[in-house]
Amino acid sequence: MRRVECDILIIGSGAAGGVLAATLAEATGKRIVLVEKGGHFGKEFFTQREWDANALYAGSGARATSDGSIPVRGGECVGGGTTVNIALCFDPVRDVWEGWKKDFGVKGFSFQPGTDDYGVKDLNMADCLAQVRGRINVHTPPDDQVNGNNRVLETGCRAMGFSSKHFELNMRECRQCGFCAQGCAYDSKQGTAVTFIPDALAKGVTLVHHCDIERLEWNKTQGGMVVKGAVGTVRATTPGSRPNAMPPGPIQFAGKLVILCCGAVESPSLLMRSGHPDPFGTLGRGLILHPSLPIVGVLDHEIGNYRGISGTIYSDHFHRSHGFYLECLFSHPVYGSVLLPGFGGEHFELLLKYRSLAGFGAMLIDEVDPENRVVWDAAKGKASIRYRLTEGDKRRMRFAAKTGVETMFAGGAREVLLPSEERLGPLPYPRFRSREEAVHCSELLFTPHQTTVTSAHCQATVKMGEDPGRSMVNSRGESHFMRNLMVCDSSVFPTSCGANPMLSILTMARYQGRRVAAELARYGL
Amino acid sequence: MPRACGVQSSMTEVVNAVSVDRARREFLKTCMGLAAVAGLSGCAPLLAKSRLAKLLVAEPSPDEYRPVLKALLETVLPFGHPQFPLSREAMFARFDALFSLEQEARLAPMRRGLMLFDETSLFPEALGAVRDEERRALQAYPANDPEMVERQLDQKNAQDKKLLDFFLKKQGIGAVRFTEMKPADRKEYLWLWSQSGFGLKRQFYRTAKAVIMVSAYSQPELWKSIGYQGPFPDRG
Numbered sequence: 001m002r003r004v005e006c007d008i009l010i011i012g013s014g015a016a017g018g019v020l021a022a023t024l025a026e027a028t029g030k031r032i033v034l035v036e037k038g039g040h041f042g043k044e045f046f047t048q049r050e051w052d053a054n055a056l057y058a059g060s061g062a063r064a065t066s067d068g069s070i071p072v073r074g075g076e077c078v079g080g081g082t083t084v085n086i087a088l089c090f091d092p093v094r095d096v097w098e099g100w101k102k103d104f105g106v107k108g109f110s111f112q113p114g115t116d117d118y119g120v121k122d123l124n125m126a127d128c129l130a131q132v133r134g135r136i137n138v139h140t141p142p143d144d145q146v147n148g149n150n151r152v153l154e155t156g157c158r159a160m161g162f163s164s165k166h167f168e169l170n171m172r173e174c175r176q177c178g179f180c181a182q183g184c185a186y187d188s189k190q191g192t193a194v195t196f197i198p199d200a201l202a203k204g205v206t207l208v209h210h211c212d213i214e215r216l217e218w219n220k221t222q223g224g225m226v227v228k229g230a231v232g233t234v235r236a237t238t239p240g241s242r243p244n245a246m247p248p249g250p251i252q253f254a255g256k257l258v259i260l261c262c263g264a265v266e267s268p269s270l271l272m273r274s275g276h277p278d279p280f281g282t283l284g285r286g287l288i289l290h291p292s293l294p295i296v297g298v299l300d301h302e303i304g305n306y307r308g309i310s311g312t313i314y315s316d317h318f319h320r321s322h323g324f325y326l327e328c329l330f331s332h333p334v335y336g337s338v339l340l341p342g343f344g345g346e347h348f349e350l351l352l353k354y355r356s357l358a359g360f361g362a363m364l365i366d367e368v369d370p371e372n373r374v375v376w377d378a379a380k381g382k383a384s385i386r387y388r389l390t391e392g393d394k395r396r397m398r399f400a401a402k403t404g405v406e407t408m409f410a411g412g413a414r415e416v417l418l419p420s421e422e423r424l425g426p427l428p429y430p431r432f433r434s435r436e437e438a439v440h441c442s443e444l445l446f447t448p449h450q451t452t453v454t455s456a457h458c459q460a461t462v463k464m465g466e467d468p469g470r471s472m473v474n475s476r477g478e479s480h481f482m483r484n485l486m487v488c489d490s491s492v493f494p495t496s497c498g499a500n501p502m503l504s505i506l507t508m509a510r511y512q513g514r515r516v517a518a519e520l521a522r523y524g525l
Numbered sequence: 526m527p528r529a530c531g532v533q534s535s536m537t538e539v540v541n542a543v544s545v546d547r548a549r550r551e552f553l554k555t556c557m558g559l560a561a562v563a564g565l566s567g568c569a570p571l572l573a574k575s576r577l578a579k580l581l582v583a584e585p586s587p588d589e590y591r592p593v594l595k596a597l598l599e600t601v602l603p604f605g606h607p608q609f610p611l612s613r614e615a616m617f618a619r620f621d622a623l624f625s626l627e628q629e630a631r632l633a634p635m636r637r638g639l640m641l642f643d644e645t646s647l648f649p650e651a652l653g654a655v656r657d658e659e660r661r662a663l664q665a666y667p668a669n670d671p672e673m674v675e676r677q678l679d680q681k682n683a684q685d686k687k688l689l690d691f692f693l694k695k696q697g698i699g700a701v702r703f704t705e706m707k708p709a710d711r712k713e714y715l716w717l718w719s720q721s722g723f724g725l726k727r728q729f730y731r732t733a734k735a736v737i738m739v740s741a742y743s744q745p746e747l748w749k750s751i752g753y754q755g756p757f758p759d760r761g
Contacts, residue, residue: 048756051743067662068728177757185760306753333753337738344712345603351742352608354751371665386665421719421730448662449727450719 001231001250006033006206007525008516009229009255011213011270014080015502016489016509017261018192018200019132023513025203030525033253034200035232036209037266038077039241040193046183050332053182055238056084058265066384069448072289073456074263077183078209079193081263082502085456086180086310086329087169087189089138090499092125092507104465104494107475109511117511120518128510132503135199136170136190141312145176148303150313150328152358156411157326160403162317167327169309170502178307178330192506208246210235216258216274218482225277227485229254257484257516257523259477261509264288264458264491265374269383271462271472272376277481280469283462284374288496289387289455290363293397294331294339295404297358297413298350305330305357315407323365324400325499326407330359339419339452341429350417358413361454362400365496366393374461389446389453397453402441409435420444420451457490457501464492477512484523488512585640587627593639594626596704600711601737610746620740642729645693646700648717649686656682658725681722688717 007030010017021034041056054061058074065072075081100106108117113126143166146154157164170190180189187194201207213232218225229252236248260267268284276283315326331339333354340350350357369390377384389397401418408416409432416438418430424440430451432438446453465471468480471494477486488509490501497504516523598616603609611619626636641647656678663674693700696710703714718730741747748755 046760048760049743051739067724068732069724175757177760179756185757302752333742333748333751334739337742338735343601343715343734343737345606348603348606348609351751354753388665421716421727423720447727449724449731 001252002234002246003252003254004033004206004208004246005254006031007256008032009253009258010034010261011230011258012036012080012261012263012266012489013078013192013197013207013209014075014261014263014489015082015192015505017259018079018082018196019506019509020259020261020488020513020516021200021205022196022203023510024517025200025205027514027517028520028525030520032200032205033255034197034205034207035211035213035230035253036078036080036207037212037262038075038080038209039238040078040207040209040244041083041183041241042193043183043185043187045240046179046185048177048179048182048185050182050334053084055240056183063265064385065387067448070289070291070387071452071454072265072385072458073454074265074458077193078197078207079191081456082170082189082191083183083193084181085191085500085502087171087191088311088314088327088500089133089168089170089503091129092504093498094125096495096498097125100464100494104463104471105467105475106464106494107466108515109475109508118515118519120515123511123514123518125507125511128514129503129507132506132510136192136195136506137172138168138170138503140166140168141171141174141309145174145309146312147176147305147308149305149308149330149358149360150311152297152299152303152411152413153315153326153328153360153407154313154411156407156409157313157315157317159410160407162315162326162407164313164315164317167312167314169312171309174309176308178310178332180310182332206245208234208251209241209244210237210248211246211251213270214273216270216276216485217252218274218485224483225481226483227258227479230258256525257486259486259488260462261487261489263489264461265383265385267487267489267491268374268461269376271487273378276479276485278472279481282370282470283472284376285370285372286368286460286463286495287372287374287385287387288366288368288457288459288493289372290457290459290496290500291366291389291393291397291453291455292327292361292363293401293404293451293453294359294361294419295401295408296340296417296419297408297411298353298415298417299356299358299412300414302355303358305355305359306332318400318403319365319498322396322399324396325363325365326360326404327363327500328360330357341417341419341421341431358408358411360404360408362397362404363500364393364397364400365498366390368460368495385458388448394444394446397446398441398444401444402438405432405438405441406435409438418444418451422447422450459490459493459497459501460495462487462491463494465494476515486512486516580637580640580644585636590626590636590639592704593643594620596711597639597642597715597733598737600708600715601734602741608750610750611741611744616741619744620737623740624736638729642718643703645689645702645714648689648721648726649682651678651682655723655725659723662724684722685726688720692717 013036056077058076063072075084110124115124117123154164174188211234217229218227231252234246311328372387375384405416416432420430424443463471477488479485
């Protein structure tokens with residue numbers, strides 16, 4: 001078996017892993033290895049064909065909850081979610097982090113600029129956020145880059161008296177092709193694969209992709225369990241991927257500090273199959289998905305929808321009161337045809353109006369339910385994602401659906417549809433011919449395999465906190481039960497981070513990276 | 526465009542093969558649930574004994590399941606619509622290329638799933654595997670005690686029976702097979718599956734629709750008729 005020795009082993013190269021690798025490389029000069037399960041694809045690989053892009057997603061785009069009813073989208077390639085998302089940036093939501101400090105005893109993460117957390121000069125969320133914002137070029141695109149679809153949401157919100165806002169996006173000289181989610185063919189989207197990871201590579205970090213990590217390795221000492229590395233297998237490189245640093249075959253990584261950044265499905269799975277202690281049965285529990293309900297409008301004229309920047313307008317009008325956002329996005333025909341209700345001639349008639357369709361999603365900030373969880377299924381050799389909407393979340397989702405349908409009408413739609421085949425009172429399925437009919441949203445049951453809710457923001461399965469009875473890692477991201485093991489990704493959020501998570505993850509990774517660099521002795525480095 | 530077209534297209538094939546495999550697996554899973562034949566014995570009194578016996582033991586031949594698949598494709602896609610650009614033949618060929626049912630032994634459950642879908646009279650029956658899957662879903666949350674779960678399962682079977690009876694009465698037909706129905710009846714029968722009380726049957730509808738839509742709307746001929754221009758010219 002090939003053996004690779006390093007000081008710091010980072011598993012997962014998404015929003016968190018890339019930032020950690022770059023931050024640690026720039027500040028420490030330690031030997032760092034960054035491991036990624038997926039391939040390393042560059043702009044030359046991105047064909048702008050939605051079916052091809054499945055290669056960039058977890059489970060080849062087919063990852064879903066265990067009953068198959070809720071797609072759980074996630075990037076599985078170098079850059080992870082930041083390679084396939086649509087570049088929506090929300091600063092870390094301060095109230096949420098302050099809440100975690102109060103409710104879970106989370107320490108540090110000061111939002112006051114100039115604060116020195118852990119005695120480290122300028123280690124605080126404000127400064128870390130400013131650093132990552134600068135590197136990935138977070139900015140608000142000019143108003144003339146708002147396409148027709150986004151205008152529908154903006155118009156609808158104004159007519160309804162809801163506030164609407166321009167998204168901040170991490171892009172540079174966007175060509176407005178509309179294929180963010182298929183991987184940016186122009187390196188305009190500033191994901192970690194074109195920012196922090198090249199920075200890390202330039203500083204000598206070794207990137208091993210196409211690598212399945214089977215389990216962590218650890219020693220049992222008198223002082224407790226200490227992680228010492230990981231074993232896995234490097235697969236053959238997919239055609240189209242950049243070359244790999246390691247040849248195919250079994251591989252063993254030895255590292256003094258191991259940091260998991262595999263996301264909220266794979267990080268808990270890896271811990272479970274590695275025999276990581278879970279004395280209080282909290283590992284994997286309390287999964288957050290941000291379930292989203294697509295809302296489709298049919299206008300009487302063509303608009304720019306699939307071309308242009310996918311999401312430039314959103315509304316947080318109901319964020320505080322009801323915990324959901326309306327966020328603009330649009331589907332290409334394969335995904336769109338699967339989502340639209342029905343089949344046959346009626347369905348095709350809708351597709352014939354493709355260029356007159358508008359779309360946005362109602363994204364729910366879901367509540368923690370310990371029954372919603374990730375379980376490692378050893379027999380199948382993959383994670384089982386068990387999730388269903390709580391009754392409280394269903395109530396809020398019904399209200400969000402009604403609000404969304406009304407807003408779509410107010411934006412100029414003649415008809416509005418939900419991706420659902422549920423009968424709603426007099427309606428054989430949710431196809432609303434007038435704004436008044438939106439009232440029938442109160443009958444939505446969100447029956448699995450009948451109404452499609454989607455998700456792309458898994459979080460909160462390896463929770464952070466100072467009480468080992470309620471959390472797996474402490475505020476430093478260190479395992480309560482295994483020394484020199486950290487988790488740093490969306491799974492450590494104790495609850496939903498309150499918005500699209502990319503920037504929250506990047507900021508936390510920057511913060512933890514700078515902290516580790518200042519506390520190397522803590523890990524025997 | 527000075528691009529490595531050969532490399533590009535072979536890459537696309539590799540990627541396609543991977544993701545189609547996934548879609549197929551999902552569809553396969555639902556069919557497998559339907560076709561877990563153990564649950565069939567002792568039910569379906571409406572079905573002639575010889576036909577039931579055949580469903581239970583015999584591996585369906587292409588002559589048997591292909592007509593079901595064909596009827597399903599013809600129901601999901603509007604070949605009669607003047608603006609629908611694909612011929613039946615082209616569409617079947619495309620579907621076969623993506624989801625070739627014939628070749629692989631492991632797709633046997635999918636073939637059998639289609640045969641079960643064809644048998645209208647099985648729709649309301651208490652198929653063991655379908656009920657097991659539903660039971661698992663209902664039991665996943667501790668609030669449901671076992672007795673309540675069984676009661677709910679019975680209600681779901683009753684609901685499906687009501688759905689089928691209503692459909693047969695409304696269409697004025699007996700329990701004929703899907704393949705023997707008129708196109709309008711086929712549409713209603715397929716819709717029935719989306720309305721079932723059982724997740725696995727709704728999933729059969731969902732995934733059958735999905736694999737057919739995927740094989741249709743990934744084709745540039747269809748893009749053209751709906752006004753979708755596809756990739757930017759420099760990526761075309």
